[in-house]
Amino acid sequence: MFETLAALFFAHVLADYVLQTNTMVETKDRALTLALHTLAVFVTAVIATGSIDWRIATLAGIHLLVDIAKTVWIRKRDDDGINPYLLDQAAHLLTIIAIAAIAPTLWANGIWAREFGNGGLINATSWAPKVMLLIAGAIYTTRAGGFAVGKLMGPFAEGAPKESLPAGGMMIGLLERGLIYLMFIAGQPAGIGFLIAAKSILRFDAASNNAKAEYVIIGTLASFSWAIAISILILTINNGLNGTALLEIIPPKD
Template identity: 55%
Template sequence: MPETLAALLLAHVLADFVFQSGWMVAMKRRWQGLASHGAAVLATAIAATGCLDWSLLWLSALHVAIDALKARTRGGLRPFLLDQAAHLATLVALAHWQPTLWESGLWAGITALPGLMALIAGAVVATRAGGFAVGFLMGPFAARLLPEVTAESLPGAGRVIGLLERGLIFALVLLGQAQGVGLLIAAKSILRFGAVKDDRALSEYVIIGTLASFGWALVAAYATLAALAALPPLGILPVSP
């Protein structure tokens, strides 16, 4: 079952955070957007498991139904987390219901592949999904500080910084160098100090965003380590401290 769940999880994060276009998101309240996203969910599930099984059609249909319900909400962090929790529940349920999906697929003979899938899925969750989560969290604060947040800032720089810092944290934890996260926090604090030291509201905004971003990446990294422990080894040893 762990192998099946790893494949389904990779398929989900690819469909939701890599292959889901802006047009799909904008059209979620119309059948065209839902149908196209549902097709992407089905295609990634088939590709990841390496098999054609009718249960994957049910998975795609449930995914579309959950997204249709979410499209009726106002958006924000809570709906995002509930949406992802519901998707995760369907993946776990399907893995319990059809635990041999992986064994009956084309890739069953590649022992290390489920671990690699879990690793890739964790990286996407840490970086891309984390960007959406932190963005939803910081949205209300950014609306109040919009002139200050955007003043003298490179377009899209904050998003890139967030992706890089979460990616680095994920890599550090996976390589057994979690103590390096402290150095990353110190470095970011030093670089940000001059810009926010005289503005309490802006400094609070930066602190909240930084802690949320770092916290998300740490949770994703340690969850990935737990998943890797339940799967056949990748053969990649962590770097010794």
């Protein structure tokens, strides 16, 4: 199951955050855009799992329905903030988990596992799902987290620091989420404390302005929370691939 889950998650990240352009996001209410994006969801899942299966088509179909529901939500409520974004991603992830549970052998029966697995020369079964999972986790932690934090901070834009580098805050967010992800993957989550301390010192000047300080604090906590939550999710799936306790964050010492 976990091999299939890793492959489907990798496909989802590619379809939503690599192959989907800003223009496609802005024109999601058009039938052609939805069709192209749904096709990308299907094709990436087929390539990642190495399988052409009706359950992958079902996954793509549900993805389409979720995207339509999100578009209707945004249009009717005039709300393109954090709530529809989180609900959209939660629905996609739950669908991926459900498909992986219903069809756990999608990866095992796929071309990659059949041709290169089972102790073969390359033995893709042993490493490919882990590589896909780690790459997808890095993209989802940094890029997807950037969209989440940006949508959350939209209503607080008046408190944003005015004297800053162009896209400086976005780059800081990408770097801090990336560092948190690396610390978790390396089994050193305690290092996050040093990251918090360093940012607090560097942002000390914000304390002189209440609005700016609150903006920075909210954005930082949101960014850290996203990175920690996704890192734990990735470690849980990775533990499943390794056959260890799912919620084991720090590997035990020998």
